[in-house]
Amino acid sequence: MRDFMVRDESVKNSSHNTANTNVIWHHNKLLALNEGGQPVSLDINDLTQCQVYTFNQSFDRSMMAHPKIDPQTGELIFYSYFGPEFMYYVADYNGKIVHQEKINLPFQCLMHDFAITENFSIIPLFPLTWDYRRLMNGEAIFKWEPNLNTRFAIIPKHGKDQDVIWFEDEAMLGMHTVNAREIDGKIILEMIGMNDIPIDAIAFGDDRIIYTNSLIRWTFDLKDKSLTKEKLEQMNMEFPRIDERFIGRNYQHAFLNGTTNKELPHCFFDSIVHYNMKKNEKRVHYFGDDALAVEPIFVPRTKNSNEGDGYILSYVYRKSLNRSDLVILDAKHVDDSPVAIIQLPHRVPFGFHGCWVNNE
Numbered sequence: 001m002r003d004f005m006v007r008d009e010s011v012k013n014s015s016h017n018t019a020n021t022n023v024i025w026h027h028n029k030l031l032a033l034n035e036g037g038q039p040v041s042l043d044i045n046d047l048t049q050c051q052v053y054t055f056n057q058s059f060d061r062s063m064m065a066h067p068k069i070d071p072q073t074g075e076l077i078f079y080s081y082f083g084p085e086f087m088y089y090v091a092d093y094n095g096k097i098v099h100q101e102k103i104n105l106p107f108q109c110l111m112h113d114f115a116i117t118e119n120f121s122i123i124p125l126f127p128l129t130w131d132y133r134r135l136m137n138g139e140a141i142f143k144w145e146p147n148l149n150t151r152f153a154i155i156p157k158h159g160k161d162q163d164v165i166w167f168e169d170e171a172m173l174g175m176h177t178v179n180a181r182e183i184d185g186k187i188i189l190e191m192i193g194m195n196d197i198p199i200d201a202i203a204f205g206d207d208r209i210i211y212t213n214s215l216i217r218w219t220f221d222l223k224d225k226s227l228t229k230e231k232l233e234q235m236n237m238e239f240p241r242i243d244e245r246f247i248g249r250n251y252q253h254a255f256l257n258g259t260t261n262k263e264l265p266h267c268f269f270d271s272i273v274h275y276n277m278k279k280n281e282k283r284v285h286y287f288g289d290d291a292l293a294v295e296p297i298f299v300p301r302t303k304n305s306n307e308g309d310g311y312i313l314s315y316v317y318r319k320s321l322n323r324s325d326l327v328i329l330d331a332k333h334v335d336d337s338p339v340a341i342i343q344l345p346h347r348v349p350f351g352f353h354g355c356w357v358n359n360e
């Protein structure tokens, strides 16, 4: 694990912010994000040009790496949590911050991702707590504290701290949401979770320990404040993406990385999975023992095509050749042969997240 207190001489005077976790496109800005740093805007025509982005001098905090764009209103919904306060934001279609609220949390923890519906934001809090003061004692910044349980903050989209509806469930850990939606007074959240973590786990303290993922669905009843949880799929999967025209809406198609080869460490993925949330069925494209795939990005076939009608893009690393391909699959038939393979002469380093920006 990297020691946060030590900086190499060569980068001593440069920014801490690697902005290396995700890129999003909103109000004609390409923003590179890392949850521990401020957003960085990139010139889409010249990616060497970048600068810290402040939403017109109205934002000077760290910004989470997984903001959500409401497909109907164009609002950008996000939060900032690497600091003493948790701040929740909504920016309008033009990138003007129109709502901000300090939310009081029961504990500080890794809050990598959240989900929205038409009217709510759903923020999971897993008991992987962080505290900078631990560094002073030579301890890791993160600590697994399962006695705190898992919490969910459900906030009306433009709500205040006092409007938050809190839910509590047994301890588990998750990084990425798939999507959420509202149905009959209930909120349904699907995300990838690890729920077999031993009580004495040293989370993030030992990279050799890998906990397998599963696809989980929570249903929150806003009337009687109850929740249910069900495991939908056992296959090791991560990096879920959807047709983003259906963020927060009734949807059925999810696209994920998956691990077919049981010998492969679970932090590596050799497959692309199409999971149908309504039918609870999956289709798998296995790239073979020699290949590793990264996050699948969905691109609609046309602006108005039906949900899930489009293409999946993923960089696939060919181990024996030490180079990568950009592989394009038919999103609803990922198990078919690729639509196209663009052979690259070099390796594309593994990263986290990306986005598709069309030329319109």
Ligand SMILES: [Fe+2]
Pocket (backbone or CB within 6 Å): 021, 065, 066, 112, 113, 176, 352, 353
């Ligand atoms: Fe992420």
